[in-house]
Amino acid sequence: MTASNVDIDILALVKICxxxxxxxxxxxxxxxxxxxxxxxxxxxxxxxxxxxxxxxxILAGKDWLKNRLIHAEFGPIIRTGPNFLFVxxxxxxxxxxxxxxxxxxxxxxxxxxKSDEETLFSGTDKKFHKLRRRMLSPAFxxxxxxxxxxxxxxxxxxxxxxxxxxxxxxxxxxxxRKQSAxxxxxxxxxxxxLDVIGETAFGRKFDMVLTNKHQxxxxxxxxxxxxxxxxxxxxxxxxxxxxxxxxxxxxKLAKTRRQQHPDVVKKDILQILLDSVDDENTGLTDYxxxxxxxxxxxxxxxxxxxxxxxxxxxxxxxxxxxEKLFQEIRAAIPEIGPDNLPDYALLKxxxxxxxVINETLRLWPITLNGLTIRELTKDIMIGPYHVxxxxxxxxxxxxxxxNKELWGPxxxxxxxxxxxxxxxxxxxxxxxxxxxxxxxxxxxxxLLEMRLIIAxxxxxxxxxxxxxxxxxxxxFITPMLTNHQYNILMNLRxxx
Ligand code: HEM
Numbered sequence: 001m002t003a004s005n006v007d008i009d010i011l012a013l014v015k016i017c018x019x020x021x022x023x024x025x026x027x028x029x030x031x032x033x034x035x036x037x038x039x040x041x042x043x044x045x046x047x048x049x050x051x052x053x054x055x056x057x058i059l060a061g062k063d064w065l066k067n068r069l070i071h072a073e074f075g076p077i078i079r080t081g082p083n084f085l086f087v088x089x090x091x092x093x094x095x096x097x098x099x100x101x102x103x104x105x106x107x108x109x110x111x112x113x114k115s116d117e118e119t120l121f122s123g124t125d126k127k128f129h130k131l132r133r134r135m136l137s138p139a140f141x142x143x144x145x146x147x148x149x150x151x152x153x154x155x156x157x158x159x160x161x162x163x164x165x166x167x168x169x170x171x172x173x174x175x176x177r178k179q180s181a182x183x184x185x186x187x188x189x190x191x192x193x194l195d196v197i198g199e200t201a202f203g204r205k206f207d208m209v210l211t212n213k214h215q216x217x218x219x220x221x222x223x224x225x226x227x228x229x230x231x232x233x234x235x236x237x238x239x240x241x242x243x244x245x246x247x248x249x250x251x252k253l254a255k256t257r258r259q260q261h262p263d264v265v266k267k268d269i270l271q272i273l274l275d276s277v278d279d280e281n282t283g284l285t286d287y288x289x290x291x292x293x294x295x296x297x298x299x300x301x302x303x304x305x306x307x308x309x310x311x312x313x314x315x316x317x318x319x320x321x322x323e324k325l326f327q328e329i330r331a332a333i334p335e336i337g338p339d340n341l342p343d344y345a346l347l348k349x350x351x352x353x354x355x356v357i358n359e360t361l362r363l364w365p366i367t368l369n370g371l372t373i374r375e376l377t378k379d380i381m382i383g384p385y386h387v388x389x390x391x392x393x394x395x396x397x398x399x400x401x402x403n404k405e406l407w408g409p410x411x412x413x414x415x416x417x418x419x420x421x422x423x424x425x426x427x428x429x430x431x432x433x434x435x436x437x438x439x440x441x442x443x444x445x446x447l448l449e450m451r452l453i454i455a456x457x458x459x460x461x462x463x464x465x466x467x468x469x470x471x472x473x474x475x476f477i478t479p480m481l482t483n484h485q486y487n488i489l490m491n492l493r494x495x496x
Pocket of ligand 1: 434
């Protein structure tokens with residue numbers, strides 16, 4: 001046999017293998033989409049055929065909008081991939097998330113520094129999760145939050161200082177009043193949330209509000225991008241090298257803290273992590289602490305800042321609600337200033353403030369594209385459909401939160417008043433912080449921060465919306481405004 005004959009045979013073999021593989025792949029995809037156990041569930045057939053056909057919308061951060069349209073066309077239970085369902089049915093969500101409490105999907109492994117290094121958020125093993133949750137819960141207890149309050153206020157003080165400065169910098173307007181300043185409310189609140197996590201979990205404020213730059217948030221963002229890239233494309237580790245900055249930073253920080261006298265240590269989340277031990281009296285390693293605080297920064301900053309800035313945007317667009325909220329806050333807080341910020345104990349009792357926050361979280365939950373993605377470990381019925389074990393289910397918060405049959409004809413409108421009438425709130429239809437064993441551990445922390453920021457801003461400033469600017473949302477892990485910007489006209493309130 002000559003060399004060229006061998007070449008031709010290898011080429012022919014490659015061609016045959018490719019055709020066989022493609023044939024097998026197409027036949028399998030066809031079977032899964034049109035004949036498999038999920039084939040009766042409505043949705044777009046192309047999504048059921050192959051998930052990669054949705055990649056352009058996923059990579060553009062617009063999958064949430066696509067799923068919203070599919071829900072509108074096909075109802076509460078839809079198929080969004082060969083093995084994926086979005087479920088907006090109230091009873092089904094309760095069953096999946098609370099009653100059966102199915103484990104998180106393997107997809108969460110993407111959020112680990114090392115694929116076998118589970119963390120609270122990314123843990124898929126129930127036993128591990130229970131243990132880690134028990135270890136970390138004290139850091140988020142209501143009692144401990146009281147010691148975090150001054151740290152959070154310390155960060156928010158910078159927001160007031162900088163907004164006052166921007167307003168005061170403007171020349172005096174007519175009637176001796178300052179002119180309104182144009183404030184990018186989205187960015188300033190986002191930076192404040194990063195400072196809060198810096199102050200409470202990394203042991204120091206990042207000064208993002210004042211300087212708009214710090215290496216730690218940049219490094220955490222890089223680390224998250226790297227985790228996701230390497231999980232999808234293992235060869236990405238060749239060009240996205242693991243950086244040592246965060247690891248060295250946390251090791252040094254932990255060492256310093258461990259050497260400090262107990263009387264002088266700061267009472268923050270980092271300290272609870274350093275002190276926490278499991279049932280066998282074993283503490284977390286420095287690397288585990290790094291994984292956890294990095295996770296708190298990812299889970300705790302974009303979420304809180306998105307929710308808070310959306311609340312401020314909605315208020316600026318609904319002046320009637322803003323005025324009503326102002327009246328409630330003014331009655332409770334006679335004065336406010338950078339060194340005179342309201343206390344959490346007082347804010348949590350303000351019904352209209354809480355109604356505004358709930359209404360924001362109802363209309364714009366951070367889980368616009370599903371919450372706590374679960375993997376079924378046994379066959380169950382979802383609505384009228386039999387769904388086999390192994391199916392990945394996205395509970396569809398947005399659908400549930402805006403279902404007119406549950407919330408009434410104004411379900412899509414911003415009406416905080418509904419929260420003042422308990423009978424208007426449907427049961428088991430509001431999960432902004434998820435539910436069951438995997439609910440948000442930082443819920444009270446987030447509410448503390450949201451109440452403080454919203455109440456203080458509303459008490460001190462007037463807000464006016466600037467119509468016509470983009471309000472475009474992208475959703476990857478959490479939602480965000482596409483250009484990281486939303487401007488509001490702000491002025492100091494005239495106390496006359
Ligand atoms: C308004 C602000 C917030 C909202 C709406 C929110 C919402 C949520 C939701 C829906 C989940 C479940 C997500 C999933 O499993 O896929 C979650 C989990 C989690 N959140 Fe939050 N969150 C907020 C703020 C925070 C803050 C401030 C922190 C920490 C400082 C935090 C830490 C966590 C952690 C660690 C988990 C995983 C808990 C577990 O699996 O046991 N969150 N959050």
